Amino acid sequence: EDGYKLWLRYDRIQNKKTLSLYQDQLKQYTFMGSSATINAAKTELRNGLSSLLGKKIPETDAIKNNSIVVAPLSRLGANADKELRAQLRQLGKEGFIIKNITGGGKNYTLITANSDIGLLYGTFRFLQILASETSIARLSVSDFPRLQNRLLNHWDNPDGSIERGYAGRSIFEWNTLPGKISRRYIDYARANASVGINGTVLNNVNANPNILTPEYLVKVKALADAFRPYGIKVYVSVNFAAPIRIGKLATADPADPAVKQWWKKKADEIYQLIPDFGGFCVKANSEGQPGPQDYGRSHTDGANMLAEALAPHRGIVMWRAFVYKNREQDRIRESYDEFHPTNGKFASNVFLQVKNGPIDFQPREPFHPLFGAMDKTPLMLEVQLTQEYLGFSTHLVYLGPLFEECLQSDTYAKGQGTTVAKVIEGKVSPQKMTGIAGVANIGDARNWTAHPFAQANWYAFGRMSWNPELKASGVIREWNILTFGNNKVLLDGLQQITMQSREAAVNYMGPLGLTMLMDISHYRPAPWRRDKPAPTGTRESFHRADEKGIGFDRTAAGSDAVSQYAGALKERFNDIHTCPEKFLLWFHHADWDYKTSSGKTLWNELCYRYSAGVYTVRAMQNKWETLKTLVDPERFTLVKNLLTEQEKEAVIWRDACLLYFQTFSKRPIPAELEAPAHDLEYYKALKVSMN
Numbered sequence: 001e002d003g004y005k006l007w008l009r010y011d012r013i014q015n016k017k018t019l020s021l022y023q024d025q026l027k028q029y030t031f032m033g034s035s036a037t038i039n040a041a042k043t044e045l046r047n048g049l050s051s052l053l054g055k056k057i058p059e060t061d062a063i064k065n066n067s068i069v070v071a072p073l074s075r076l077g078a079n080a081d082k083e084l085r086a087q088l089r090q091l092g093k094e095g096f097i098i099k100n101i102t103g104g105g106k107n108y109t110l111i112t113a114n115s116d117i118g119l120l121y122g123t124f125r126f127l128q129i130l131a132s133e134t135s136i137a138r139l140s141v142s143d144f145p146r147l148q149n150r151l152l153n154h155w156d157n158p159d160g161s162i163e164r165g166y167a168g169r170s171i172f173e174w175n176t177l178p179g180k181i182s183r184r185y186i187d188y189a190r191a192n193a194s195v196g197i198n199g200t201v202l203n204n205v206n207a208n209p210n211i212l213t214p215e216y217l218v219k220v221k222a223l224a225d226a227f228r229p230y231g232i233k234v235y236v237s238v239n240f241a242a243p244i245r246i247g248k249l250a251t252a253d254p255a256d257p258a259v260k261q262w263w264k265k266k267a268d269e270i271y272q273l274i275p276d277f278g279g280f281c282v283k284a285n286s287e288g289q290p291g292p293q294d295y296g297r298s299h300t301d302g303a304n305m306l307a308e309a310l311a312p313h314r315g316i317v318m319w320r321a322f323v324y325k326n327r328e329q330d331r332i333r334e335s336y337d338e339f340h341p342t343n344g345k346f347a348s349n350v351f352l353q354v355k356n357g358p359i360d361f362q363p364r365e366p367f368h369p370l371f372g373a374m375d376k377t378p379l380m381l382e383v384q385l386t387q388e389y390l391g392f393s394t395h396l397v398y399l400g401p402l403f404e405e406c407l408q409s410d411t412y413a414k415g416q417g418t419t420v421a422k423v424i425e426g427k428v429s430p431q432k433m434t435g436i437a438g439v440a441n442i443g444d445a446r447n448w449t450a451h452p453f454a455q456a457n458w459y460a461f462g463r464m465s466w467n468p469e470l471k472a473s474g475v476i477r478e479w480n481i482l483t484f485g486n487n488k489v490l491l492d493g494l495q496q497i498t499m500q501s502r503e504a505a506v507n508y509m510g511p512l513g514l515t516m517l518m519d520i521s522h523y524r525p526a527p528w529r530r531d532k533p534a535p536t537g538t539r540e541s542f543h544r545a546d547e548k549g550i551g552f553d554r555t556a557a558g559s560d561a562v563s564q565y566a567g568a569l570k571e572r573f574n575d576i577h578t579c580p581e582k583f584l585l586w587f588h589h590a591d592w593d594y595k596t597s598s599g600k601t602l603w604n605e606l607c608y609r610y611s612a613g614v615y616t617v618r619a620m621q622n623k624w625e626t627l628k629t630l631v632d633p634e635r636f637t638l639v640k641n642l643l644t645e646q647e648k649e650a651v652i653w654r655d656a657c658l659l660y661f662q663t664f665s666k667r668p669i670p671a672e673l674e675a676p677a678h679d680l681e682y683y684k685a686l687k688v689s690m691n
């Protein structure tokens with residue numbers, strides 16, 4: 001068992017009764033229509049069925065009794081009644097229906113949609129239903145994606161390295177493209193399509209300009225061709241200085257006619273090769289990347305110039321809002337301050353791509369305030385699947401709860417209930433474009449993500465992109481079944497392990513709203529660090545611990561970052577008594593003896609939270625141990641060893657942070673808690689490990 005198959009295992013149905021019911025109802029299958037996408041669906045269904053049912057199921061031309069019929073509406077003719085037609089009209093281009101039909105004296109299971117890609121999505125869903133051993137006697141499933149653009153963002157470089165990648169090298173083998181289309185590309189596309197992902201940005205946001213050279217564009221085309229049957233469009237990240245770096249121009253000033261012309265011609269060249277090319281992702285004037293501000297122009301000037309070049313081809317620009325120059329005393333304010341004034345000023349094919357929180361993919365952040373403040377601009381939510389700040393591919397951290405927490409955060413932009421999910425769905429203010437992006441955690445590791453459970457984060461991203469209202473607990477249950485099978489005891493155990501994993505990480509890394517406590521590798525703790533995370537010039541920390549207390553005062557009396565949130569929320573965050581405790585030290589500098597909701601002093605509460613993080617990891621280890629006989633030995637041992645590492649690291653996080661904060665609090669760690677095994681100097685001297 002090497003994990004390569006991801007959640008598309010199609011293991012033989014274990015329950016004998018279910019198996020024979022399935023075999024009775026699924027005796028043959030029929031496809032109507034032909035296209036590369038229909039072929040992909042057919043192959044999937046054929047392989048999936050024979051594997052799940054343990055025997056080959058024949059394909060027939062005509063509809064027969066007890067069969068599966070996969071057909072677009074346009075081919076159904078009289079087989080589609082009024083009701084079905086009306087239902088399909090609601091589901092858009094990518095939606096589908098799976099339904100048992102009785103007609104013409106025959107019973108069959110119909111998978112239908114308005115387009116071929118809808119059929120592929122319906123086929124994947126049907127196979128998922130079978131794999132979870134659900135009754136198919138009275139099937140009536142209809143579904144459609146709530147967001148139009150559901151993209152992975154690869155931070156992969158042309159040399160095969162991956163920025164913040166922890167699962168090996170890039171899966172894109174630029175050296176052997178366009179000649180070699182490896183099986184992995186197809187399986188990558190299958191996996192993405194199975195959860196509804198419909199686009200991929202192939203390269204790092206810190207973009208190598210060469211991606212736009214003719215040499216690379218034919219490689220991009222080869223990938224686009226390989227992914228197209230699966231409904232996946234390709235996009236690239238572009239370097240704003242490309243006109244200089246590869247175009248031999250003297251400037252990249254967006255107001256310069258020669259620069260505009262260069263981008264127009266470049267777009268034309270790309271679309272000649274790839275007619276359905278998706279567009280550009282851009283990191284500009286951020287962390288040393290070039291951008292329009294280098295020429296005294298604005299972000300909108302830069303984005304709109306690219307948008308104009310792409311517009312005739314229906315391409316889009318995803319302009320990233322992750323910018324900070326450490327100009328302000330409080331870095332978290334900067335992205336909002338920069339972009340809030342641009343509301344409504346971007347061209348209609350530009351997304352502003354905004355990270356879930358205002359700093360940078362920390363274990364926990366409040367939602368980015370731009371989500372409540374840009375009613376005239378389509379916002380693309382960016383989350384990170386690769387666990388840059390969550391233990392790389394060593395720690396088991398299921399991110400579904402993090403996604404859900406952000407998506408279900410109420411922005412109060414237009415009164416109560418205007419959640420981030422509704423904002424990005426265009427339900428708060430209507431938007432012509434909607435979308436979400438996830439920074440991929442995929443590499444060339446045999447099992448794709450190195451940690452077997454990191455596959456769940458890819459899966460959850462896809463499912464929650466398809467429907468941002470899904471619950472993380474339901475999504476992980478699906479993944480657990482598809483990845484480990486249907487044993488009830490096993491599933492209960494997996495559910496417990498996964499659902500507590502994110503909160504565990506928050507506790508041992510940064511409880512109560514603490515943030516940015518990591519070392520330069522982003523793997524281990526270094527709350528004493530004063531270089532990069534601190535606003536430059538001040539050499540101040542993000543936690544602001546001192547003799548009096550700890551936490552960053554972002555109230556009206558402090559940096560006033562609270563004012564970036566809508567009225568009701570601003571008030572709530574601003575008042576230490578109404579601020580949610582999970583964000584206490586994000587918004588407030590609280591005294592060491594401040595009474596928390598548990599009745600403990602802040603210092604004691606901090607000690608308890610850090611300890612709880614470690615104890616939960618131990619509980620996860622113990623639970624995993626009880627599942628030994630229910631999991632194959634390969635995955636069991638791999639996960640067991642990874643959990644052992646995670647426990648060690650959690651202890652390091654807890655002890656390093658508590659010992660360091662203790663130098664300010666001057667209070668004892670409560671005697672009933674485990675005491676650190678070493679002194680602070682030991683932790684400070686620990687080598688920065690990995691990557």
Ligand code: BDP
Nearest residue numbers: 163164205206283322360361
């Ligand atoms: C940070 C990463 C850095 C990325 C940057 C970004 O540390 O490697 O380039 O985000 O999103 O989290 O641009």
